[in-house]
Amino acid sequence: MGCPGTISFGQQSRDMKNEFVGGTHMTKEDRGHYAEKHAPDKKIDPAVADVVKKRAVDGKIPCAVAFDIAKNLNVSPGEVGFTVDMLEIRLIKCQLGLFGYAPQKSIVTPAESVPQALEEAIQSRLKNGELPCAAAWEIATTTGISKMAVSSACETLGVKIRPCQLGAF
Numbered sequence: 001m002g003c004p005g006t007i008s009f010g011q012q013s014r015d016m017k018n019e020f021v022g023g024t025h026m027t028k029e030d031r032g033h034y035a036e037k038h039a040p041d042k043k044i045d046p047a048v049a050d051v052v053k054k055r056a057v058d059g060k061i062p063c064a065v066a067f068d069i070a071k072n073l074n075v076s077p078g079e080v081g082f083t084v085d086m087l088e089i090r091l092i093k094c095q096l097g098l099f100g101y102a103p104q105k106s107i108v109t110p111a112e113s114v115p116q117a118l119e120e121a122i123q124s125r126l127k128n129g130e131l132p133c134a135a136a137w138e139i140a141t142t143t144g145i146s147k148m149a150v151s152s153a154c155e156t157l158g159v160k161i162r163p164c165q166l167g168a169f
Contacts, residue, residue, distance in 0.1 A: 081166030
């Protein structure tokens with residue numbers, strides 16, 4: 001099980017810092033060991049892996065590129081995210097601004113105010129007190145605002161966005 005403040009990856013336990021990946025806390029030492037959060041018997045789709053490898057640059061792939069791959073190959077974003085993890089490629093530039101921006105990681109800032117209709121849209125889609133990434137995207141589409149505006153509203157409201165459609169958090 002491990003001590004409080006630690007998380008296990010396979011046979012290893014490490015002290016938690018502040019990085020979230022795949023819904024699991026990961027430390028800076030865990031970076032580059034993304035495959036460890038998945039069952040060892042699950043296999044990657046070679047066609048997806050081929051495109052991911054071609055589109056990754058310096059061992060990184062932006063969220064938007066991962067979604068483009070999913071769309072073009074007619075697979076789920078989760079399948080692309082799984083493949084990215086298994087290939088030990090780092091997801092960057094979350095379209096909600098939550099991770100992958102150097103040097104500060106997140107670029108989301110709280111909104112000055114949140115219109116009541118937006119707050120209601122967010123509150124109505126909460127699952128266990130959190131807003132799924134897919135729901136944040138849906139709100140952006142249906143309201144005609146940017147994904148980042150939804151993230152900013154969530155920051156103001158104290159609402160965490162997760163899980164990620166790609167499995168990054």
